[in-house]
Amino acid sequence: MTQATYSEMIRSADELPFELFRSRWLLMPECDSILGFDASNLDHSAEVLRTVYDEINLPIQSLRAASGLSQRRFADLFAIPFRTVQNWEARGGCPIYLRLLFRPHIGLTPISEILGVDLTAK
Structure with missing residues (x-):
């Protein structure tokens, strides 16, 4: 792909x-x-x-839960305001590009790997 x-x-x-x-x-x-x-x-x-x-389409709350981190620790890890993480989880508003970027940093398989694409290739 x-x-x-x-x-x-x-x-x-x-x-x-x-x-x-x-x-x-x-x-x-x-x-x-x-x-x-x-x-x-x-x-x-x-x-x-x-x-x-x-x-x-995994919601940010599920991503964070999979990481085992509290909202506060998740916010600190990614340098995101704590209230932003709370709002994302309450309203489901975390942008998809951020959810994709978070995955490998919390131990989930990157979507690019699931889809069989090398994003580092030129």
Whole structure:
């Protein structure tokens, strides 16, 4: 998967309901690089896309809980105002790009790795 396709997939997961996301990506050959994706088994591949969709859209509260950090420690770790973390969790307003950036720093697999894209390549 190219970096451009990666970005497009992230945006579509953020903007579309799952059914439209699945319809958009299920038959795309670019998805062959996704861990567990098998173009010959559409039911299984749809489940893989559901997992990817859910991981991309994981709420900030779930990300923080997975880290085992309190709101205060999470805020301190990322130099974010404590009230901002509280507001994100109360209102679900943390931008997707930050949720993606937080993942590897709290021990979760980066979405780029799940999708099989090397973001360091030029």
